[in-house]
Amino acid sequence: xxxxxxxxxxxxxxxxxxxxxxxxxxxxxxxxxxxxxxxxxxxxxxxxxxxxxxxxxxxxxxxxxxxxxxxxxxxxxxxxxxxxxxxxxxxxxxxxxxxxxxxxxxxxxxxxxxxx
Numbered sequence: 001x002x003x004x005x006x007x008x009x010x011x012x013x014x015x016x017x018x019x020x021x022x023x024x025x026x027x028x029x030x031x032x033x034x035x036x037x038x039x040x041x042x043x044x045x046x047x048x049x050x051x052x053x054x055x056x057x058x059x060x061x062x063x064x065x066x067x068x069x070x071x072x073x074x075x076x077x078x079x080x081x082x083x084x085x086x087x088x089x090x091x092x093x094x095x096x097x098x099x100x101x102x103x104x105x106x107x108x109x110x111x112x113x114x115x116x
Contacts, residue, residue, distance in 0.1 A: 021106070024054070026073035041071070086106070
């Protein structure tokens with residue numbers, strides 16, 4: 001499956017993500033949503049787990065992570081997965097149509113499951 005197929009079928013994160021990004025819900029920003037949120041590009045955050053340390057809230061539009069500009073939910077997830085648990089990064093976002101920079105980090109990843 002292509003990334004767009006995974007996003008369409010599994011709502012961004014999908015069942016294949018575990019750890020700190022597992023319950024992060026994202027959506028692509030189409031022109032209508034972009035106009036509503038005041039952005040021409042980026043990824044819309046639908047919901048964030050309550051215990052998340054990402055620094056994001058539902059309704060945010062992520063425009064960049066440490067200068068890297070995600071064009072799709074899957075690309076944003078790839079960027080976020082490139083960081084180690086506990087490592088900090090800067091997120092450029094639109095929150096309530098105002099540009100902000102927040103510092104986020106991934107919580108610790110769960111330990112690998114022991115093999116049977």
